[in-house]
Amino acid sequence: MTGPAAVDREHLLVAYATAHATTPRIRMNFVASIDGAVTIDGRSGGLGDAADRLAMQVMRTLADVVLVGAGTVRAEGYGGLAVDEPDVAWRRSHGRADHPRIAVVSSSLDLDPRHPFFRDAVRRPIVITHAAADEARRAALAEVADVLVCGDGADGGVDLAEAQRALAGLGLAQVLCEGGPHLFGALLDAGLVDEVCLSLSPMLVGGPAGRIVRGAHEAARTMTLGHALPAGDLLLLRYVRA
Numbered sequence: 001m002t003g004p005a006a007v008d009r010e011h012l013l014v015a016y017a018t019a020h021a022t023t024p025r026i027r028m029n030f031v032a033s034i035d036g037a038v039t040i041d042g043r044s045g046g047l048g049d050a051a052d053r054l055a056m057q058v059m060r061t062l063a064d065v066v067l068v069g070a071g072t073v074r075a076e077g078y079g080g081l082a083v084d085e086p087d088v089a090w091r092r093s094h095g096r097a098d099h100p101r102i103a104v105v106s107s108s109l110d111l112d113p114r115h116p117f118f119r120d121a122v123r124r125p126i127v128i129t130h131a132a133a134d135e136a137r138r139a140a141l142a143e144v145a146d147v148l149v150c151g152d153g154a155d156g157g158v159d160l161a162e163a164q165r166a167l168a169g170l171g172l173a174q175v176l177c178e179g180g181p182h183l184f185g186a187l188l189d190a191g192l193v194d195e196v197c198l199s200l201s202p203m204l205v206g207g208p209a210g211r212i213v214r215g216a217h218e219a220a221r222t223m224t225l226g227h228a229l230p231a232g233d234l235l236l237l238r239y240v241r242a
Contacts, residue, residue, distance in 0.1 A: 007051055007054065007055070007229055007231045007236065008054075009054060009057075009058060009086070009087075012054065012055055012058040012229075012236075013058055013061070013062070013090070015227055015229060015236075015238070016055070016058055016059055016062055016197070016238065017062065018062070018174065021094075021173065021174060022173050023173060024164055024165075024167075024168045024173045024175070025173065025174055025175065025194045025195065026067075026164065026175045026177055026187060026192050026193055026194050026195070027059065027063070027174070027175065027176050027177065027194065027195040027196075027197060028177050028178075028179075028184055028187070028193055028195065028196045028197065028212075029055075029056060029059055029176060029177070029178050029197045029198075029199075030178075030179060030184070030196075030197070030198055030199070030212040031047045031048045031052050031198070031199040031201055032047065032198060032199070032200065032201065032211075032212055033047055033200075033201045033203040033204060033205040033209075034200065034201070034202065034203060034204055035204050035205060035206065036211055037203075037205035037206070037207065037209035037210075038179075038181060038209055038210055038211060038212050039209045039210075040203070040205050040207075040209065042075065043075060043076060047199075047201040047203060047205075048199060048201065048234075049201075049232065049234055051199075051231030051232055051234050051236065052199040052201070052231075052234055052236075055197070055199060055231075055236050056178075057083060057084065057087065058087075059176050059197065060081070060083055060087075060100055060176060061083050061087040061090060061091060061100075062174065062176075063100045063174050063175065063176035064096070064100055064101070064167075064171065064172040064173055064174040064175070065100055065101045065102070065103050065126070065167055065172040065174075065175055065176070066081060066100050066101070066102050066103070066176050066177075066178060067103045067104075067105065067167075067175050067176065067177040067178070067183075068102070068103070068104055068105070068177070068178050068179060068180070068183070069104070069105050069106075069179060069180045069182060069183035070104055070105065070106035070108070070110065070111055071180050071182065072178065072179045072180040072183070073104050073111065073115070073117050075180070077116060077117070078102060078104075078116070078117045079115070079116025079117055079119065079120035079121075080116065080120035080121065080122060081099070081100075081102050081121070081122070082099045082122045083098075083099055083100070097123070098122075099122050099123055100123075100176070101123050101124070101125070101126060101172060102117070102121060102123070102125050102126070103125065103126035103127070103128055103167065103172075104117065104125065104126070104127055104128065105128045105129075105158055105160075105163070105183055106127060106128070106129055106133075106158075107129060107130060107133060107153065107156060107157055107158055108133070108134075109127070109129055109133050109134055109137035109138060109141060110137075111127070111137075111141060113140050113141055113143060113144045118141075118144040118145060119144075124145060124146055125144070125145040125146070126145060126146045126147075126148060126167075127141050127145045127146070127147045127148070128147075128148045128150055128158055128163045128166075129147065129148070129149060129150070129153075129158060130149060130150060130151040130152060130153030130157065130158050130159065131149050131151065131152045131153050132152065132153030132154070132156075133149075133153060148163065148166045148167075150162040150163040150166055157186065158186075160186055160187055160190045160192055161190055161192060164192060179212075180214075181210055181211065181212055181213055181214035181215075182214050182215050184212060184213045184214070184216075185213045185214050185215035185216035186215065186216075188213060188216040188221065189215075189216050189217055193221075193241065194240065194241050195226070195238065195239065195240045195241065196223060196237075196238075196239045197236070197237065197238050197239075198212070198236075198237045198239070199234055199235070199236055199237075200234065200235040200236075200237060201234055202233035202234055222242040223239035223240060223241060223242055224239065224240050224241075224242045225237070225238070225239055226238035226239060226240045
């Protein structure tokens, strides 16, 4: 019996590459335990390891924009998101800006403009909301971010298909969504999930932690396995839309 396989940056850059970088695409990236928990002690960070973090960094390197929900910003922080120097060099060699942009989806705009998400950003962040959102909050956030108004908000939510088109119009075709589960569910119901990358953590968690998707309508949505890469005791899975 051989020891656990290892992964490296160059291998993962090839493994997670997409064929057409200018074609709009939404890739989900999550980590979960063997028993399906998406968090431990309320956060996802405790489930991952060095291999999971390397895969996340590679996917960020390949992305034009990292997309998150407002709840994830509040829970996980996301201040000063940046890739490492070797990844900056890779991006420059492929005609991209040094770092991906960061975007947050929020219907309520319950976001503090002084939050590290805005204060420590290496590129100007993006806030995605709808026309019915509070105008005063929208104006305050427009001081620290580019605000995209997507949909009329009649159903209480952001028009995510319009949001994808707006991002693509800014040259941000490759979207890496890092959660949370409610945003994943909304994207799934909108038919916008092209790819799911899951780091399967070698842990059993139990407790009340939820799944990687919440709020989506029940339906069978078939995906095709792109790769399954052992990385120590963790497994890096990539599924693409069938």
